[in-house]
Amino acid sequence: MDGVNTAETSSPSAEIYAKFFQGLANATRLRIVEALLTADMNVSQLVERLGVSQSQISNQLACLKWCGYVSSTQQGKFVVYRITDERVRQMIALAKQIVAENAQNIHSCTRM
Template structure:
């Protein structure tokens, strides 16, 4: 049986892993990156990503559920934007780390 403190740490670790897993899908990551420039409609995102509308909508639903993006409706269009400016900061930090370690990350076979 696990000690209560260690069980809480395990649950928190799983939550953090799920949070980062939310950005591990290339389409979800590209959606979030695209929204750094400002809000966009689903059709704009479909055009930017070159993906089908169903795929983009499914990924947006995931991103919205987990708190990366929010949406607003205007007529028949739904516009998405970054939900929290800290998401922008996380991506900026990730870009810096990747820039410093790109060759190693690219050649990593353990992930």
């Protein structure tokens, strides 16, 4: 069967879910997603809003785009980024609720 593991292709593994969450495990990527939840933005707007270099923003956007968190469209001379799936908004809202309830434990955790 040309080397394809059918168990892997029939349903996602725990590793792919972990990798999905790693997409938001970087603070800059998370801040970009949170900013894009408020409005569609181009790289310059994200640089200004987040105070992060253009190259860092572009690099993190490439990751977010590749993994399906954001999409982009050309608007004149700018590329504008937006959240691809509104469920990301729900996921971030749920995460904020869980963190609020467990912030002290999360902050002091030495196992992560």
